[in-house]
Structures are given as structure tokens and as C-alpha cells.
Amino acid sequence: MSTVVTTQADDLRAFFTRAKPYYRELFNMAHAICGNYELAEYAVQSAILECFRQGGLRSRAGLHENLRAQTRARALEQTNIIDDAELTWDGFREDAIDGAQGDIILQAASQESVDGRRVLMLRYGCGLRTRDIAHLTGIPASQVTGVLSRFESRVKRRLPPRERARAESRIVRSARAWLERQSDGVPDPGSVYRSLEAELMETGAPGRRVSRWVFSVLAVLLALFLAALFWLLMILLEPPQMEEPGQIAVETAAPTAVMDDFSAIE
Secondary structure, eight states: OHHHHHHHHHHHHHHHHHHGGGHHHHHHHHHHHHOSHHHHHHHHHHHHHHHHHTTOOSSHHHHHHHHHHHHHHHHHHHHHHOOOOOOOOOOOOGGGSTTOTTOHHHHHHTTSOHHHHHHHIIIIISOOOHHHHHHHHOOOHHHHHHHHHHHHHHHHHHSOGGGGGGHHHHHHHHHHHHHHHOOTTOOOHHHHHHHHHHHHHHHOSTTHHHHHHHHHHHHHHHHHHHHHHHHHHHHHHSOOOOOOTTHHHHHHHHHHHHHHHHHHHO
């Protein structure tokens, strides 16, 4: 048993070493989506553990995108479970990153309100759809579209003419760069790993969840089979219904009696 636990811990440590360079970006994504620090921390840990249970991916690009997708899904899940958490996010500002004063995207974003900056980050940094952004922020979808359109127009006016056609891609790069660089308030990776290790020891290694799911399906199928078998046995063991003597004669004679009654009336 101890050998299995040691192997699990070693595998998790190796996987976390690969995922660690992306943790800052993942947490900032989750924080923008959840809007709350504690929910974001839990969402990222759940995302990393889920990717680990899936076996991970060999390529760095594949692992990175899978972690982003899982973080996005887990953060949205947390907001659906707890939709009244305190808003602690206040990012995508020019003064949030030292040395980023030359970024015209951050300069433009700094002029927006907290809600406006969060809308921008959810769209360009996290890749969420308009309806999801409206659900998370409580802002009508039409207003979300207006915020995005006005911001792109403002950015285009600041870009050289030859770059205005690529304004949206410039905003996406700036938002993603902010997610990757912003370190203020990001949880310590060491404490994150210890939390992951503790949860793994409690819930099991990769494959255990699948095994439980398979066992549950087999148990349901077995229950259905036993119920069908019991129903079949009840039909086969039910004694045949014997007709009592004279029953057919009585049923046959009944119409004649009725005809006699009609004759008597005439």
C-alpha cells in the first residue's frame, strides 16, 4: 500500500513540475472568471488534479491548452455553485505590472471601470462567449457587446493604420500577457502542491474515479437484470387460471334469457 501511495505522490510531483510554469496564468484566469480569490484557488487546484487524473499530455502546448480549458470549466462551475461570493478581482490595469507602462492596450484598459476591465479580460484573456460574460458579471449581453466594441474602436485609434485590422489580436496578446505576468496575490506553488497531494491521497489516483464509475454502471445493470429475471420467474410460476364448470354454459345462455325478456314485453 505504501508503495502505491509513494508512486502516486511521485507521479503527481512530476506532473505538477510540468504544470507549475502555467500556474500563475491559470490562477489569474480563474480569478477573473470567479471574481473571488478563494473560489479561484479551488478551481485551479481542481483543474490541475483533473488533468493529472486524465493522464496529462506529452506536448507542452497540449498540456497548456488542456489546463486552460479545465481551469475555464472549473471556474465556471464554481460560479454556478456559489454565485454570491465577494468580488476581489481588480486587474488588467497599467499599474498592476511594473514596466508595462508602454502597453497601449493596458493604458486604454486602465480607463475602464472594474466591471469593464473584467469584461475585457473575460473575453480577450479567458476566451469566454458574450452570454457567459453577461451571466458572470450581471451585465446585459447587449451592454457587454457595446463595451467590447467601444474598446476595440479606442484601441484602433491608437494603433498605426497598418495595424488597425489586427486590433483584436493585439488585445488578446496583451490580455494573455497580463495573465502570464501578473503575480500579485497568486498563491504560493508549494502550498498549492501540498493541497493537491492531500486531495489525491483522499480521493485516489488516476483511474480510481473511472473504476468507481464503471463499478456503478455495472451495479445498475446487474440490478436491472435481476429485476427482469424476477419478473420473468413470477410469470412462469404463476398457476394457470382454471375455468369453473358451467361458466361457459351460463355465458351462452345469458343472451337467450335476454331475448325471452324482450318477448315477454311484446
